[in-house]
Amino acid sequence: MSVTLSLIIGGVILLVFAIRKYVKRNDDYWKNKGVPKITYEHSFMASMINIFTKKKNLIEYDVDSYNHLKNNERFGGTVDFGVPSLLLKDLDLIKQILVKDFDSFVDRRKVQMESEPIFKLMLSMQEGQDWKNLRSLMSPTFTTGKIRRMFENFNNCGVDLVNFIKSKPVGSPGSRDVVVKEAISRYLVDVIGATAFGMETNSLKDPNSVFYKMSKRSSDFSTLKMLKIILMMILPFLSKLGLRFTDSESSDFFESILRTALKNRVESKEKREDFLQMMIEARKGELKTDESELDAFEKDAQLNKPGDGTGKPKINLTDDIILAQSLLFFLAGLETTGSVLCFAVYLLALHPDIQEKLYQEVKGVIKEENGKVDYDGIARMDYMEKFVAEVLRMYPPGTRLERRAAKEYQIPGTNVTLEKDTIVFVSVLAMHRNPEFYPEPEKFDPERFSPEAKAARNPYTYLPFGQGPRNCIGMRFALMEAKVAIAYLVYNFIIEKCESTPVPIKLDETIGSRPITSLELRFKERVMSKREE
Numbered sequence: 074m075s076v077t078l079s080l081i082i083g084g085v086i087l088l089v090f091a092i093r094k095y096v097k098r099n100d101d102y103w104k105n106k107g108v109p110k111i112t113y114e115h116s117f118m119a120s121m122i123n124i125f126t127k128k129k130n131l132i133e134y135d136v137d138s139y140n141h142l143k144n145n146e147r148f149g150g151t152v153d154f155g156v157p158s159l160l161l162k163d164l165d166l167i168k169q170i171l172v173k174d175f176d177s178f179v180d181r182r183k184v185q186m187e188s189e190p191i192f193k194l195m196l197s198m199q200e201g202q203d204w205k206n207l208r209s210l211m212s213p214t215f216t217t218g219k220i221r222r223m224f225e226n227f228n229n230c231g232v233d234l235v236n237f238i239k240s241k242p243v244g245s246p247g248s249r250d251v252v253v254k255e256a257i258s259r260y261l262v263d264v265i266g267a268t269a270f271g272m273e274t275n276s277l278k279d280p281n282s283v284f285y286k287m288s289k290r291s292s293d294f295s296t297l298k299m300l301k302i303i304l305m306m307i308l309p310f311l312s313k314l315g316l317r318f319t320d321s322e323s324s325d326f327f328e329s330i331l332r333t334a335l336k337n338r339v340e341s342k343e344k345r346e347d348f349l350q351m352m353i354e355a356r357k358g359e360l361k362t363d364e365s366e367l368d369a370f371e372k373d374a375q376l377n378k379p380g381d382g383t384g385k386p387k388i389n390l391t392d393d394i395i396l397a398q399s400l401l402f403f404l405a406g407l408e409t410t411g412s413v414l415c416f417a418v419y420l421l422a423l424h425p426d427i428q429e430k431l432y433q434e435v436k437g438v439i440k441e442e443n444g445k446v447d448y449d450g451i452a453r454m455d456y457m458e459k460f461v462a463e464v465l466r467m468y469p470p471g472t473r474l475e476r477r478a479a480k481e482y483q484i485p486g487t488n489v490t491l492e493k494d495t496i497v498f499v500s501v502l503a504m505h506r507n508p509e510f511y512p513e514p515e516k517f518d519p520e521r522f523s524p525e526a527k528a529a530r531n532p533y534t535y536l537p538f539g540q541g542p543r544n545c546i547g548m549r550f551a552l553m554e555a556k557v558a559i560a561y562l563v564y565n566f567i568i569e570k571c572e573s574t575p576v577p578i579k580l581d582e583t584i585g586s587r588p589i590t591s592l593e594l595r596f597k598e599r600v601m602s603k604r605e606e
């Protein structure tokens with residue numbers, strides 16, 4: 074072996090041991106505080122090896138930790154790659170932290186984004202008062218009234234989605250095997266392009282759409298990319314050296330397109346029904362919420378004192394801030410809604426009885442609305458509501474909710490005091506799969522979300538969009554765009570497994586919260602008699 078090679082190998086071994094020592098520095102943190110430490114923990118080495126060898130994906134660690142807590146334990150300490158974090162299990166404590174004591178837990182884990190100035194300005198990255206000011210300004214953009222005004226865009230993309238599937242090569246008569254992820258992602262890119270920036274991105278119509286290609290790049294989480302992200306979480310200084318969390322080519326592409334769109338909109342003074350327009354109105358203090366439109370989830374999310382009461386924004390919405398929120402709108406909805414839709418279509422294929430019930434409901438409502446899919450029609454579909462809720466229970470894209478203590482915090486009813494900056498988290502996936510809350514959790518059953526079943530359950534057992542003031546701002550938008558796609562698909566096709574469809578579902582091996590990208594299903598065109606139509 075040459076001297077250089079020996080030096081390199083020696084250097085690598087030393088580096089790995091140095092990182093290991095750094096990561097293990099807090100191993101006794103919880104024991105010293107008298108907090109039950111979850112003995113099953115994220116060992117740095119084991120996690121890295123498991124991710125690389127694809128033995129275990131990231132989200133399984135939280136479920137293991139949750140299941141490791143004893144019945145009477147309300148919370149337990151873990152050490153995530155060297156950072157002490159508290160896993161919350163008790164539902165009252167979860168409510169206390171997410172909603173009642175929100176002022177002590179405004180922010181999430183700090184992420185260093187030195188080399189990504191636009192990402193740093195996104196709502197999800199903001200902290201403290203800056204976040205409150207921005208969130209109050211943005212909240213009115215996602216209310217029912219605003220989504221209703223955007224609805225025509227959903228409809229146009231629904232029609233294009235059906236045509237996209239029909240454009241695929243026919244296998245057996247009238248049926249096509251389609252890669253679901255591609256069809257769904259193209260639909261979402263077009264919906265978001267139109268509703269966020271008034272752009273026709275043409276992903277469904279143009280197989281070579283650059284928007285689709287770039288969005289695919291932005292959501293590619295290969296094993297290597299995940300390891301880079303984990304490394305940047307462990308060693309935050311890497312971002313100061315120019316390493317980026319995001320894919321630079323796609324981020325730069327979207328940033329430049331959005332910058333031009335914003336400039337053109339401001340200069341032309343043209344008015345449209347899209348997110349960009351609302352942000353421009355917000356800049357002038359002209360964007361308002363209609364309080365009567367808010368449901369319990371959104372009332373829980375209201376901040377105590379939004380704005381300063383004068384209607385004038387408390388922050389200066391610069392072009393960069395608007396640009397950052399537009400990009401966030403684009404990215405936040407792609408992977409999340411995309412994975413929900415892929416699971417939804419897969420579950421329909423596996424459960425023909427549920428698909429038939431949904432089809433009958435969709436057909437009935439479309440008939441009542443004179444052949445149209447419209448906002449009120451979708452909102453009236455009760456079975457659709459239950460179906461989507463159950464998909465989100467089984468496969469929540471946001472598997473973990475995190476908050477960071479803004480100050481010292483004594484956990485109510487205990488002597489345990491959390492230090493400022495301690496991370497507390499909720500394993501959404503583990504709760505959704507807890508048989509105590511959801512008997513036979515592996516069974517797909519939309520009736521779990523009947524009004525009676527819901528009323529009998531603690532609402533904090535179900536948190537696909539988080540809860541409290543820092544919940545998902547795009548929930549209504551996401552649910553509507555997902556339901557419209559499902560309605561168009563079941564109305565036009567019978568969805569079935571095909572030879573290549575994996576049963577049970579195969580999950581993405583790195584992240585674990587989305588299906589494999591190659592998932593294929595069979596779409597058979599429905600033949601409707603004139604009387605049925």
Ligand code: HEM
Nearest residue numbers: 197405406409410471537538539540543544545546547551
């Ligand atoms: C089915 C689709 C979606 C799911 C399941 C989902 C889920 C979530 C979850 C779990 C959170 C964290 C909430 C918390 O910490 O309490 C979140 C935050 C967020 N979501 Fe979504 N989301 C979805 C779609 C969308 C869409 C379409 C948008 C944009 C229009 C969006 C924008 C955001 C933003 C901006 C935040 C951060 C909010 C803040 O920090 O104030 N999401 N989402």
